[in-house]
Every structure is written in structure tokens, then in C-alpha cells.
Amino acid sequence: MEQLDMVMALLRVIAFFAGSVGILFLGITMLRRAETITRGQKVTIRWLVYLVAGLYVIAALAFLIRPQLGAVPAMVAVAASIALTVGLTGRFSLSLGERDMAILFVLPAFLGILVLYYYPIAQTIIYSLHDLQYTARWLEESFIWFQNYARVLTSTNFLQAAGFTFYFTVVAVFLEFWIGLGMAMTTFWVSRRLRGVLRSIIVIPWAIPPIISASMWRWLFNGDVGIGALLVQIGLIEQSPLFLVDRTLAVHSVILADVWKWSSVMAIFLLGGLAVISEDIYDAAKVDGARGFFRFRRITLPMIMPTIIVAILFRAMEALRTFDLVFGLTGGGPGTTTETLSSFAYKYYFKYSNFGLGSAYAVVVTIVILVLSLLYVSRIRKNLRFGG
Amino acid sequence: MNYQQRRRVSGALSLVATGLIAVFSLSPIYWILITSLKPRGTEYLLPIELWPSNPTLQAYSSVLTELGFLVPLGNSFIVSSAVAVFGLLISALSAYAVARLRFKYRVESLLLLQIGAMIPPVVTIAPTFMIIKTLGLLRSLPAMIIPNMFYNTPLSTWLLASYFSELPFELDDAAKIDGYRPLQIFWKVILPLSAPGLFSAGIFAFLGSWGEFMLASAVTMGIPEVQTVPVAIQNFSLEFRYQWTWISAGIILSLIPVILIVIVFQRWVIKGLTAGAVKF
Numbered sequence: 001m002e003q004l005d006m007v008m009a010l011l012r013v014i015a016f017f018a019g020s021v022g023i024l025f026l027g028i029t030m031l032r033r034a035e036t037i038t039r040g041q042k043v044t045i046r047w048l049v050y051l052v053a054g055l056y057v058i059a060a061l062a063f064l065i066r067p068q069l070g071a072v073p074a075m076v077a078v079a080a081s082i083a084l085t086v087g088l089t090g091r092f093s094l095s096l097g098e099r100d101m102a103i104l105f106v107l108p109a110f111l112g113i114l115v116l117y118y119y120p121i122a123q124t125i126i127y128s129l130h131d132l133q134y135t136a137r138w139l140e141e142s143f144i145w146f147q148n149y150a151r152v153l154t155s156t157n158f159l160q161a162a163g164f165t166f167y168f169t170v171v172a173v174f175l176e177f178w179i180g181l182g183m184a185m186t187t188f189w190v191s192r193r194l195r196g197v198l199r200s201i202i203v204i205p206w207a208i209p210p211i212i213s214a215s216m217w218r219w220l221f222n223g224d225v226g227i228g229a230l231l232v233q234i235g236l237i238e239q240s241p242l243f244l245v246d247r248t249l250a251v252h253s254v255i256l257a258d259v260w261k262w263s264s265v266m267a268i269f270l271l272g273g274l275a276v277i278s279e280d281i282y283d284a285a286k287v288d289g290a291r292g293f294f295r296f297r298r299i300t301l302p303m304i305m306p307t308i309i310v311a312i313l314f315r316a317m318e319a320l321r322t323f324d325l326v327f328g329l330t331g332g333g334p335g336t337t338t339e340t341l342s343s344f345a346y347k348y349y350f351k352y353s354n355f356g357l358g359s360a361y362a363v364v365v366t367i368v369i370l371v372l373s374l375l376y377v378s379r380i381r382k383n384l385r386f387g388g
Numbered sequence: 389m390n391y392q393q394r395r396r397v398s399g400a401l402s403l404v405a406t407g408l409i410a411v412f413s414l415s416p417i418y419w420i421l422i423t424s425l426k427p428r429g430t431e432y433l434l435p436i437e438l439w440p441s442n443p444t445l446q447a448y449s450s451v452l453t454e455l456g457f458l459v460p461l462g463n464s465f466i467v468s469s470a471v472a473v474f475g476l477l478i479s480a481l482s483a484y485a486v487a488r489l490r491f492k493y494r495v496e497s498l499l500l501l502q503i504g505a506m507i508p509p510v511v512t513i514a515p516t517f518m519i520i521k522t523l524g525l526l527r528s529l530p531a532m533i534i535p536n537m538f539y540n541t542p543l544s545t546w547l548l549a550s551y552f553s554e555l556p557f558e559l560d561d562a563a564k565i566d567g568y569r570p571l572q573i574f575w576k577v578i579l580p581l582s583a584p585g586l587f588s589a590g591i592f593a594f595l596g597s598w599g600e601f602m603l604a605s606a607v608t609m610g611i612p613e614v615q616t617v618p619v620a621i622q623n624f625s626l627e628f629r630y631q632w633t634w635i636s637a638g639i640i641l642s643l644i645p646v647i648l649i650v651i652v653f654q655r656w657v658i659k660g661l662t663a664g665a666v667k668f
Contacts, residue, residue, distance in 0.1 A: 009524040013534065067522075098489050101570040105485035106497055108478045109545060112538035116516060117504035123515035136518050183409055190402040198406055200654045201413050206661070207650040208417075209599025211618045212639055215625050216420050219632050225432055227419075233435050260416060265661070272662030321508035324601050328622060342510040349514050350606060362511040373506040377499065383550075 021107050027056070027078030029100050030085040037088050045088075052080045064122055066139070121366070128359035136355045148360035157336060157344065158361075164251065165340045169319040172258045173312060179259065180266025180311075185296075187267065188274045199271075205264045214328025217257040218244070221329075244330055247337045254338050258325055262318075266311055273307025274300070306379070313376040320369050341365045417643070424448070424636035431632045447637035457638055459613060460620035464598055464642070467532045467616055471597040472590040475537035476544060479589065480582075483548035484574045488560060498549065505542035509602050517606050527614055531607040536597040543596075544589040547660055551585030552578060588656035591649060598646060617642040 031052055038045045055077035063070025086092050096104070128148050130138040152158050187198040205213070220226050221243035228240030243253040277300065285295050323342040326332060332339035332347070339347075342365055348358030423431050425443040428450075451457045485491070486498050516535055525531040555578065563573045579586070601618040608614045615623070621642060625635050650657050 005524065006528045006530070010528075010530045013523055013525070013530070098570060099491045102485040102489035102491040105489070105570075105574075106482040109482035109501065109538075109541050110497070112478065113501055113504045113541060115519070116535055116538045117507050117512060120512035120515035120519075121507060123518075124511050127514065136514065179412075186402070186405040186409060190406060191399075194402060194406050196654075198409060199658060200651050201410050203650045203654055203657055203661075204417070204647055205413050207595055207646045207657075208643060209601065209618050209646070211599070211601040212621055212642060213416075215621055215635065215639060216416050218625065219423065219636065220416055220419055222632075225434065225436055229434065230436050260412070264413060268658055268661050271658070317506060321510065323510060327601075328625075342508060345510045346513070346602065349517075355514055359514060362508070362514075365508050366511050369506065369508060373503065376506070377503060380502075381495075381499070 017108075017111070021104075021111060023074070023078055024111070025104050025107055027074075027081045028103060029094075029096070030078075030081035031056075032100075032103075034081065034084045034088055037085075048084060052077060052084055055080060064119065064126075124359045124362055127355050128363050130356055132354065132356040132359075134353045144356075148356045149364075152357060152360045152364065157339070158341075158364075160336055161339045161341050161344050164338060165320060165322070167251070168255055168258070168322065168340070169316055172255045172262070172319055173315050175255070175259045176263045176266045176315060177308070177312060179263040181270055183263065183267035184270035184274055185300075187271055202264045202267050205261045206268065208261065210261065210324035211328045213257065213261050214325045217253070217260075217329055221253055245334055247334060250330055250334055250338050254326060254329060257329055258319070258322070261325075262315060266315060269307060269311035269314070270304060273304035273311075277303045310376065310379050313372055313379065317369050317372045317376065320372070321365055341368070417647075420636045420639050423632055424640050426633055428631070428633050431636075447633040448641070451634050451637045451641065455624070455634065455638075456612065457620065457641060460615045460617045461641065463529060463614060464617040465645075467529055467536065468594045468597045470529075470533045471536040471540060472593040474533070475540050475593050476548075476586060476590055478537065479541045479544035480548050480579065480586065481574070482541070483545045483552055484578060486545065487549040487552035488557070488578070489570060498545065501542040501545055505539075509539075513602055513606060516603065520607055526607055527609055527611045529614055531614075532597070532600070532604050532616060535603055536593075536600055539600070540593040540596050543592055547589045547592070547663055548582070548585055550663055551582055551588075555581055584656065588653070588660045591653055591657060592660055595646060595649065 031049070034052070035049050038049055055073055059070050059073035059077055062073050082092070126138055127136065129143060129145060130141050131144045131147070132138060132141055135141065183198075183202060187195055187202065190198065208216075221228075223229075223240055223242050223245070226240070226243070228237070228243060231237045232240050241249055244250050281299060281303070282295070285299055290298065321342050322340050323346060326338055326340050326343050327346070330338045332343055341361055345358045345361035345365065348354045348361060352358075422438065422440055424447050425445070426437075426440045427442065427444050427446060430440075482497075482501075486494050520526055520531045520535075525534075559577055559581075560573055563577050568576070598616075599618060600616075601622070604616045605619045605622065608616070608619055610623075612620075621635070621638055624638050628634050
């Protein structure tokens with residue numbers, strides 16, 4: 001019975017999705033046609049086009065408040081678009097040009113992204129402005145302006161989590177960069193056969209899911225029989241350190257686990273940067289007598305600087321939102337020492353069922369990352385332009 | 389030093405460096421592997437054996453039979469494969485439009501997708517959970533398949549768009565002369581020629597959803613029948629927190645597909661990873 005319910009629910013979702021794509025496409029195409037026809041025409045007819053376009057905005061806003069509410073204005077908007085075009089041309093035709101097809105093709109991806117990224121963000125912002133405990137129905141709860149933010153920003157928990165998140169990000173990304181650079185340089189420098197082997201080895205830590213690598217490191221950091229005990233066994237240290245119990249050590253244990261997993265990504269990025277430097281430049285440098293470190297400092301480093309910046313931005317964005325690793329490795333402990341902003345948000349959602357405070361935490365994380373994202377996008381923007 | 393000596397030294401050095409990187413990258417996995425091969429209970433014995441004196445697959449059989457680890461493995465396979473296939477279909481369509489059709493806001497629409505991908509999951513998780521609840525899909529595999537399809541769309545679209553844009557445009561023109569419509573060109577001309585690109589994007593989608601934890605742990609709500617591998621491992625290590633031969637066996641089982649994929653398709657994985665940061 002439950003299986004059947006699930007299948008029915010799934011079919012409903014698929015039908016709804018396909019239907020939305022179809023109807024929206026019809027509406028957009030018709031409106032675009034009306035817009036093209038009325039270009040340079042009487043102001044009154046032009047205004048009609050804007051009016052119908054406004055209906056779509058209203059539908060979007062209604063959807064935000066309550067998804068079911070959005071259906072009626074959306075239908076009205078689509079019907080108005082069709083009526084407008086039919087009224088203007090006197091006939092209904094559906095011959096589609098290349099541009100129409102392009103819109104139809106991107107629509108499924110867009111609709112999904114809108115519903116699963118942009119709609120949730122707007123919702124989370126709305127949640128964060130309401131007093132939501134044990135519920136997410138913000139329409140029925142009181143609007144409390146920025147009180148959640150005030151509570152979050154003044155709490156010692158937040159200060160500690162923010163402090164740890166930043167410290168973690170700076171130290172981890174710094175170490176990952178240098179280790180990654182070393183790995184990339186080595187891979188680039190060794191013989192062709194070894195290069196293939198090294199590449200395969202390097203991608204492995206990247207491919208391991210963060211939550212699973214967290215479990216692995218919990219065992220490696222075991223006080224009795226972990227790497228500490230191994231070091232004692234070899235005679236390097238006298239007593240196995242309490243990796244996840246001692247506060248300072250716990251912070252750096254999390255960093256170590258992160259460095260292990262993400263240095264490889266740094267290396268792969270930098271390797272891509274190294275690969276585009278042409279051999280000629282090195283040959284020319286060799287002729288000029290530039291050697292070893294000088295060559296690295298004056299040629300390699302400047303040449304891969306754009307890649308380095310993108311790689312560091314990318315990693316910093318990911319590090320600032322770290323959740324899985326901390327959740328699986330320390331659970332935020334000891335106490336709240338290794339709690340990140342993201343793991344606090346998650347805790348407030350699913351442990352304390354306080355969607356208001358959790359959302360406030362989540363929005364703060366986003367704002368912090370936003371700056372880096374904008375830098376990142378401005379850097380990669382030129383890569384988004386494809387030929388044709 | 390003469391030339392030959394120098395070559396020998398650099399050969400030895402490169403072997404040492406390779407060895408160091410191998411130890412750094414693989415030792416944690418090796419540690420888990422040997423733990424999983426120890427007889428139950430002996431994982432706590434000192435001194436630590438770097439290769440178990442009497443290795444056994446006992447932990448694996450316990451994990452697969454008594455603990456029912458086949459269920460999360462199967463679930464993860466279903467979820468990841470479905471995400472790879474259906475997600476790819478949607479991304480390929482939009483990538484085709486962005487890379488090869490002429491319309492006004494191509495860069496902007498790709499940008500809108502990419503910015504979406506940078507949004508931290510913790511911001512979208514609560515409303516997404518509410519959406520899934522409203523749709524009546526909680527505690528089901530589609531609850532993970534549908535969101536993961538779109539979580540991977542931005543990256544897949546990007547990878548595929550850069551792949552599609554490298555195919556010669558004469559193809560489209562020739563197909564157009566033959567009377568093909570855009571959808572036919574996409575399906576009959578572009579897609580068959582883009583198998584490697586599709587494959588590489590598929591690998592990323594597969595791996596991405598194989599490791600996704602936050603949403604999976606929220607929507608499965610502790611029901612073992614629908615758990616994916618990451619959720620199961622996390623629950624294992626809470627439920628049997630001292631049975632590390634079992635947990636290790638579970639970890640190794642869930643890493644085997646991942647490691648196989650990245651080693652076999654290493655070239656494509658690396659190309660895909662660098663596509664965003666570096667333009668070749």
C-alpha cells in the first residue's frame with residue numbers, strides 16, 4: 001500500500017513537472033511573439049504586453065508564499081499571453097524557431113534549479129525572519145524581523161563556530177595549497193609512466209565521500225589503537241595523543257582529515273594549470289640559463305597564478321560550508337569546539353527543530369560565501385562563453 | 389656529477405616522491421582495509437599489526453548478511469544510476485541550447501545555473517525537506533533521486549556545453565539542410581558524437597549522489613530500507629561504535645565502486661575536474 005502511494009506521488013510529481021514545463025513554455029513563447037509584433041507600435045498595446053509579463057511576476061511571488069497559490073495567476077498569465085498573441089495576429093500557430101527551441105531545452109533544467117535552489121533560498125530567508133519552533137509554517141507564526149539574527153550573532157556559540165570556521169578555512173586551504181602544489185609539481189616532473197600512476201593515486205581521496213572519510217578518520221584518530229598508538233609503537237612519541245578529546249588537537253585533527261581529502265583536488269586543479277604552460281617557455285628559460293627555483297618562481301608561479309586563484313577561491317568556498325566532515329568526525333565536539341556554522345544550522349533544524357534560528361545561521365553562511373562566489377564567478381566568467 | 393649520475397639521482401628522487409604521495413593518499417584507506425580483515429575483537433589488540441596475522445573475510449560476511457548492508461548498497465546504486473541517467477538527459481538538453489543554439493541570454497542562463505551550484509546545501513535543506521514532505525515522497529528513493537538530479541545539473545551542463553561546443557558547427561548546418569529540427573539534431577547528431585563527454589558528466593553525477601549525505605540523512609528519517617550508503621555508514625558507526633571490523637568492512641564495500649570508477653576513468657575525471665578552473 002505504501003509502495004503504491006509512493007509510486008502515485010512520484011507519477012504526480014513527474015506529471016506536474018512536465019505539465020509546468022509545457023504550459024510555461026507555451027506562455028513564454030506566446031508572450032515573446034506578442035512582444036516582437038508590438039515592438040515599435042502604439043504605447044497602449046505595448047503596455048498590454050508588460051501587464052501580462054507582470055502576471056508572471058505575480059505568479060512567482062504567489063508561488064513563494066504558498067506554491068498552490070501560484071497556479072491560478074500562472075494559468076491566467078499563460079491564457080492572457082495566448083489571447084494577446086491570437087488577438088494581435090488573428091490566428092493561433094505553433095511553428096517554433098531556433099530561439100523557441102532553445103528556451104524549451106533550458107526550461108527543464110531551469111525549473112528544477114528554481115525549485116530546488118532559488119525557491120529554497122527565498123524560503124530560508126523568510127524562515128529566518130519568523131519565530132519557528134517545531135514547525136515551518138511561517139504564515140501562521142509571528143514575524144519577528146531580525147530577532148533570530150540578533151540572537152545568533154550575539155550568542156557565544158556563533159562566535160565560537162565562526163571563529164573555528166574561519167580558522168579551519170584559512171589553515172586548511174593554506175596547507176592544501178602547498179601540499180597540492182607539491183603533488184602537482186611532482187606529478188608534472190616525474191616520468192610519463194609514473195605520472196599516470198600518480199594521477200590515479202591523487203584522484204582517490206577526492207572521490208571518497210566526505211562523510212565516509214570522516215568515519216575513516218574517527219578510527220585513525222582512535223586513542224588506543226589509532227595512528228597515535230602506531231607512533232608510540234615505532235617509538236616516535238611516548239604517549240598516544242587524544243586527537244578528538246583535547247580541544248586544540250581536535251581542531252587540528254579536523255584540519256588534518258580535510259587536508260588529506262582536499263589536497264588532491266588542489267593538486268588536480270594546479271596540474272591542469274601546469275599542463276597549459278608550453279614547453280617552449282621552459283626551453284627558452286633554459287637557454288637563458290634560468291634554473292631550478294628561479295624558474296619556478298619567475299615562470300611557473302606567474303603562469304599558473306590564475307589557476308591558483310580560482311583553485312583557492314573554490315576550496316575556500318567549500319571549506320567555509322564544511323558540514324559532513326565535522327558531523328561525522330567529531331559531531332562538533334569536544335563540547336562545541338569544532339562546530340561549524342553549517343553544522344550549527346543543521347543542528348538547529350533537525351535536532352532542536354528550530355527552523356528560525358537554523359535558517360538565520362544558514363543565511364549568515366551564505367552571506368559569508370557570497371563574496372567569494374562573486375569573485376569566483378568573475379574569474380571563471382570568460383570560460384562560460386562558448387563558440388558558435 | 390656527470391649526466392648519467394644525475395639521471396640516476398633524479399630517477400631515485402622521483403620514485404621517493406611518488407612513494408611519499410602514495411603513502412599520504414592511500415595510507416588511511418589501507419588502515420581501514422587491514423582493520424576490516426582482522427577477526428572481530430582483535431582490532432583493539434596491541435601491538436598494531438600492519439598486516440593481520442590471520443586475515444579473514446568474516447567482517448564482510450557479517451556486514452552483508454546480518455547487518456543487511458546489501459540494502460544501502462543497492463539503494464545507492466539505484467539512486468546514483470537514476471541521477472546519472474535522468475539528470476544527464478536534462479543537463480544535455482540545456483547544454484545543447486547553451487552551446488549550439490543562438491539565443492539572447494546564453495552566458496547569463498549558464499551563469500544562473502552556476503551561481504545556484506555555489507549555494508551551500510545547508511541553506512536549501514530545510515525548504516527542500518518541506519517540499520519533499522508536501523509531495524509525499526519522504527522515506528523513499530525518489531526523495532533523493534529528484535533533488536540530486538538537479539544538484540548535479542549545473543556541473544553537468546557546464547561540462548557538456550564545453551564538450552558540445554568543440555564539435556564542428558558544420559554538422560548542424562548539414563543536418564539542417566537535410567531538414568532536421570533542433571531536437572532531431574540533438575538526438576541523432578550531437579548526442580551520439582558526445583559519448584565521452586556524456587560519460588564524464590555521468591561519472592560526476594554518479595559520484596556526487598553516491599556521497600551526498602545531508603539530504604539523504606534528512607529524508608530517509610532513519611528507515612533502513614531506503615538508506616543510502618553514506619547514511620548507513622554514519623548509522624553503523626553510531627550503532628556499533630566499537631565494532632570497527634564491521635564499520636571498516638562497510639566503508640571498504642562502499643568505496644570499492646568509487647575507487648574502481650576513478651581509477652578506470654581517471655583521465656576523464658581529471659579533465660572534468662579541471663574544466664571549470666582551467667580552460668584548455
